[in-house]
Amino acid sequence: MLPVLHAIQDTCGYVPKTAIGVIAKRLQVTKAEVHGVISFYHHFRTQPPGQQVIQVCRAEACQAVGGRALEDHAQQALNLGYHQTSLTGEFTLEPVYCLGNCACGPSIRIGGRIHGRVTPERFNALIDALQTRPVEVQ
């Protein structure tokens, strides 16, 4: 079921309620089971996210180099708490527990890109860049 949920979220940005019935039917499980799986995993969302999903690492190695201050900064700068989306639909802020970039933290992820040594200033610059031009395609 996870590959199906990933495929849906990769295309829609979330797993819409309407998809649950379809998945259940296809995989021959109950709707409750599908719901149970979605709710178990932090990665899956049932609400549409903002255009940019910004994940800030909350784990220990990032904490050791100012991760907590960056968390506070990100929440203030975006005026969002975790799992919230801005009213304009621009950003969604999420916590993440390690991006494997632990020797060069604090780390954040924006879409498919991971950024290291993110100071509050660098955070602002990254957000500014998102607001002034479309996402870079790699």
Place this chain on the structure above:
Amino acid sequence: MIKVYVPCDTTALSLGADEVAQLLMAEAERLGKTIELIRNGSRGLFWLEPLVEVDAGTGRFAYGPVTPEAVPELVEAGLFDARQTHDLALGDIEQHPYLKQQQRLTFSRIGLTNPLSIEDYRQHGGWQGLEKALQLEAQGIVDEVKNSGLRGRGGAAFPTGIKWQTVLDAPADQKYIVCNADEGDSGTFADRLVMECDPYLLIEGMIIAGLAVGATQGYVYLRSEYPVAHRIFQQALAHAYSTGYLGDNLRGSGRSFDLEVRLGAGAYICGEETSLLESLEGKRGQVRPKPPLPAIEGLFGKPTVVNNVLSLAAVPFILQHGAKAYADCGMGRSRGTLALQLAGNVKQGGLVERAFGLTLRELIEDFGGGTVSGRPLKAVQAGGPLGTYLPASQWETPIDYEAFAELGAVVGHGGVVLFDDSVDLGEQARFAMEFCTIESCGKCTPCRIGSVRGVEVIDRIRAGTQPEQNLELLAELCDTMVDGSLCAMGGMTPFPVQSVMKHFPEDLQPRTSEKSGETTHA
């Protein structure tokens, strides 16, 4: 032709390696130089990333850290001629003490090669373990692994050969090899480095495991937090199929092995092997009681080898060079090398592959060079979020499973996170409990409810509400979690907390008095 190497692993990319590569191409064009740009893996010297190497015909010369901003002046200073006058010039990186003092058995190729080139892989000793395995009986392969003394690198340190023997001996129409690439521990990135910088190594290790136990299907369970590893490994799989290293009748041997990647979905507990199997089966990742062992009843009820990336990645060396070559390294019952990962507040963070027996102090001082902040080091957390915080008095401990166990500490997956004296370990203890509230699978009460209570009790202590009684309560709560949890999530979450209570009690006090403590400190 001038060869220019710019690494493509997550850390190099997170510090601008793509931009550096683009700028170097543009500069070369502007100067009318023809260069071959190679996206190699990282050498694991992360504080020097992006680490650019140039071979103008006289060998590889390194520069680092090369930020996008530094590119023009480096080019000006003769980068394309490999001239070594600039401050960022590092010479032959293989002569760097950080690398020279390592024993890279598993990570012998990272940074050297283009991770996706099968030809590079072959030229640097790849596939030779597989060649050897194809000449052996299944039992012969299992014996090699047993004799190497290899123990699981995912955390529990269970002897890999014995696990394989159990699966080999279990009669079944279908068996599976499952690679645990969930790498959830903060401070660890060695699995990621294998998958991004030497992906065929893992593929080779998994094929050998399949031959050893009679499994023809493998799965890699990869965490969704690793998009770069996912992309590179998928590409490597496609190449391995198209060149006949995977699939039916691999390399004309008459043997088959199929391999797929499955993405996790952001659940730390899915690194626990039975939870991982549930997840692979498409369910909630709830921990299964053991027995039955996965080796007997694993994926879809079939005998299954579940091994960490590093355990599987150690196998090609063992087959190629023999069990003894591996077992000759190490100390006591910890044989071979361990991939240590220096992270957090560290000056020289990165991958250190060394035989067991190096002391923690040698690792953090000789390799790590102390803190990046320049402030005194206060504590190191070894073994991930369920590992203890070790005070200075424990840094002489050799890195060895048994020596750590004697302290109540864990080597785990080899992550070592440094904290300077600005850390508030009371806050870290609280985080350990909080992490458990977020990541508990919910199956048992001591873990699910205990961790919530743990956060509350620590908050009360720090707020100055009956701190003595609450410290006692915290100690009891920790004991209950250790004794009453089904798996190590609830069972080990108390470890970091207890280590703070024992070694840093001044940090677990009402916060006002802690302040005054700090002034005397400075």
